[in-house]
Amino acid sequence: xxxxxxxxxxxxxxxxxxxxxxxxxxxxxxxxxxxxxxxxxxxxxxxxxxxxxxxxxxxxxxxxxxxxxxxxxxxxxxxxxxxxxxxxxxxxxxxxxxxxxxxxxxxxxxxxxxxxxxxxxxxxxxxxxxxxxxxxxxxxxxxxxxxxxxxxxxxxxxxxxxxxxxxxxxxxxxxxxxxxxxxxxxxxxxxxxxxxxxxxxxxxxxxxxxxxxxxxxxxxxxxxxxxxxxxxxxxxxxxxxxxxxxxxxxxxxxxxxxxxxxxxxxxxxxxxxxxxxxxxxxxxxxxxxxxxxxxxxxxxxxxxxxxxxxxxxxxxxxxxxxxxxxxxxxxxxxxx
Amino acid sequence: xxxxxxxxxxxxxxxxxxxxxxxxxxxxxxxxxxxxxxxxxxxxxxxxxxxxxxxxxxxxxxxxxxxxxxxxxxxxxxxxxxxxxxxxxxxxxxxxxxxxxxxxxxxxxxxxxxxxxxxxxxxxxxxxxxxxxxxxxxxxxxxxxxxxxxxxxxxxxxxxxxxxxxxxxxxxxxxxxxxxxxxxxxxxxxxxxxxxxxxxxxxxxxxxxxxxxxxxxxxxxxxxxxxxxxxxxxxxxxxxxxxxxxxxxxxxxxxxxxxxxxxxxxxxxxxxxxxxxxx
Numbered sequence: 001x002x003x004x005x006x007x008x009x010x011x012x013x014x015x016x017x018x019x020x021x022x023x024x025x026x027x028x029x030x031x032x033x034x035x036x037x038x039x040x041x042x043x044x045x046x047x048x049x050x051x052x053x054x055x056x057x058x059x060x061x062x063x064x065x066x067x068x069x070x071x072x073x074x075x076x077x078x079x080x081x082x083x084x085x086x087x088x089x090x091x092x093x094x095x096x097x098x099x100x101x102x103x104x105x106x107x108x109x110x111x112x113x114x115x116x117x118x119x120x121x122x123x124x125x126x127x128x129x130x131x132x133x134x135x136x137x138x139x140x141x142x143x144x145x146x147x148x149x150x151x152x153x154x155x156x157x158x159x160x161x162x163x164x165x166x167x168x169x170x171x172x173x174x175x176x177x178x179x180x181x182x183x184x185x186x187x188x189x190x191x192x193x194x195x196x197x198x199x200x201x202x203x204x205x206x207x208x209x210x211x212x213x214x215x216x217x218x219x220x221x222x223x224x225x226x227x228x229x230x231x232x233x234x235x236x237x238x239x240x241x242x243x244x245x246x247x248x249x250x251x252x253x254x255x256x257x258x259x260x261x262x263x264x265x266x267x268x269x270x271x272x273x274x275x276x277x278x279x280x281x282x283x284x285x286x287x288x289x290x291x292x293x294x295x296x297x298x299x300x301x302x303x304x305x306x307x308x309x310x311x312x313x314x315x316x317x318x319x320x321x322x323x324x325x326x327x328x329x330x331x332x333x334x335x336x
Numbered sequence: 337x338x339x340x341x342x343x344x345x346x347x348x349x350x351x352x353x354x355x356x357x358x359x360x361x362x363x364x365x366x367x368x369x370x371x372x373x374x375x376x377x378x379x380x381x382x383x384x385x386x387x388x389x390x391x392x393x394x395x396x397x398x399x400x401x402x403x404x405x406x407x408x409x410x411x412x413x414x415x416x417x418x419x420x421x422x423x424x425x426x427x428x429x430x431x432x433x434x435x436x437x438x439x440x441x442x443x444x445x446x447x448x449x450x451x452x453x454x455x456x457x458x459x460x461x462x463x464x465x466x467x468x469x470x471x472x473x474x475x476x477x478x479x480x481x482x483x484x485x486x487x488x489x490x491x492x493x494x495x496x497x498x499x500x501x502x503x504x505x506x507x508x509x510x511x512x513x514x515x516x517x518x519x520x521x522x523x524x525x526x527x528x529x530x531x532x533x534x535x536x537x538x539x540x541x542x543x544x545x546x547x548x549x550x551x552x553x554x555x556x557x558x559x560x561x562x563x564x565x566x567x568x569x570x571x572x573x574x575x576x577x578x579x580x581x582x583x584x585x586x587x588x589x590x591x592x593x594x595x596x597x598x599x600x601x602x603x604x605x606x607x608x609x610x611x612x613x614x615x
Binding site for chain 1: 402405406407426427428429430431432435436438441442443444445446447450451454455457458462463465490510
């Protein structure tokens with residue numbers, strides 16, 4: 001990527017934050033009942049004020065705010081995890097699901113929907129979270145045990161386990177055709193019907209994991225120079241890699257638990273962020289998170305409105321709208 | 337000039353105040369596929385001297401350098417830094433005392449400044465932001481390698497020679513007592529070959545570093561080294577001054593090419609010339 005678009009953090013950080021607030025306010029206004037930005041702002045800031053419409057307060061606070069915050073957090077989490085994995089594996093193709101989180105989450109959610117496992121109240125999200133973490137831990141464990149202790153081995157094991165798990169999911173769907181629609185809808189991902197419970201469950205682990213990844217920025221920078229160089233700089237390779245995998249997987253699993261499998265954001269947002277902030281992870285992790293939050297918020301707003309009252313699965317939309325944009329950006333950015 | 341000692345007297349977190357930077361390899365052994373890559377290698381480098389590792393391709397130069405750098409665990413023998421076994425030390429203290437400028441570079445589009453800043457991690461810690469003394473060390477390393485003007489550029493957009501200098505700058509930013517250079521002149525044009533080798537000598541002679549340098553060019557090695565070690569099939573065939581090691585007999589036999597030894601017109605160091613029309 002060329003350096004001609006590179007901006008200072010003092011410019012892009014406030015610009016993205018303001019953009020995020022603006023898009024969030026617009027997003028809070030769209031839906032079955034449309035609210036103007038000023039109505040939204042009043043409902044948010046002075047819910048008991050004399051000029052505030054009571055229904056607007058109900059719509060904003062009870063129906064839309066949690067969903068908007070959740071979409072932003074999930075977008076931020078997927079993008080931050082994607083940026084970390086792209087750096088750690090030194091490949092621009094990596095995304096948050098590259099070492100098996102998606103396959104594990106899909107199998108967990110499928111088993112929960114079919115009633116094979118149960119975790120009390122929040123069965124499907126919890127099963128997805130547990131499935132994602134188990135899959136990643138299995139991949140990591142296999143790699144450690146095999147002695148082929150490298151990022152490449154981790155990638156290959158992740159690809160193999162993902163294939164196996166998605167084959168199992170396909171088989172389960174075929175054998176249980178009554179539940180096929182529900183499983184498929186979950187796999188496509190989206191925020192339909194998500195509200196405060198999902199936000200309070202997934203928000204804290206996403207934020208904690210992102211903070212950990214930001215803290216791990218310099219080890220990530222060192223790993224991009226190759227494992228041998230990182231070791232010669234005194235980086236304890238296994239500790240660093242384990243911490244990065246743990247943090248990124250916590251974020252990914254929590255995001256997937258809340259929203260199902262939303263592709264593309266985790267791949268594309270870091271590339272977009274790199275265009276203006278460069279490749280050092282101290283800047284790339286927060287910039288990717290902000291870009292990811294913005295993208296997913298826009299995508300979810302569009303998903304709610306394009307064919308209202310029906311909702312589009314947001315994962316389909318991110319790929320349909322984001323894919324062409326990403327291709328255009330790659331050509332224009334002069335990337336490898 | 338004296339940044340590596342005077343300007344930055346106690347690197348943050350740097351222990352080993354008595355560390356002078358003597359590096360000793362005792363009886364190093366390493367095998368790969370049943371073949372001995374390192375065969376009972378004994379070597380020592382003292383502060384203030386440049387030791388060149390020479391030998392034919394596959395002689396074990398780079399393997400030896402990696403073993404010295406604590407990147408490759410030998411099957412037998414020890415590497416010790418001021419008498420301490422490096423494998424009994426944690427990686428970070430080792431990296432505060434010893435830096436490697438590797439030959440092959442895997443690059444990611446960090447800016448030169450960010451890339452060189454990685455050399456400060458052993459001092460500052462992996463989770464802490466760099467401080468002003470770290471930035472000073474980075475600027476000094478950039479200056480010494482002539483990279484200051486390129487500091488905002490992504491390392492992926494540099495020429496091969498500029499990338500080699502960025503890697504060397506990162507090693508210098510570590511503020512090491514022992515500097516290991518793997519073929520530092522490869523891919524450099526004549527001007528920077530001379531500059532880098534001159535810098536290696538100044539780092540040893542003026543700043544008191546122990547410098548170990550692998551070179552395939554025997555004449556470059558003769559020009560830079562105080563002592564040299566000739567390796568072949570994982571064994572040290574000879575150690576000594578360039579005059580002692582670079583003899584027509586020894587080099588001819590080791591490389592399998594008849595050579596003649598003449599003298600450098602200015603400093604009288606040996607110059608190796610392959611003899612044409614034979615073999």
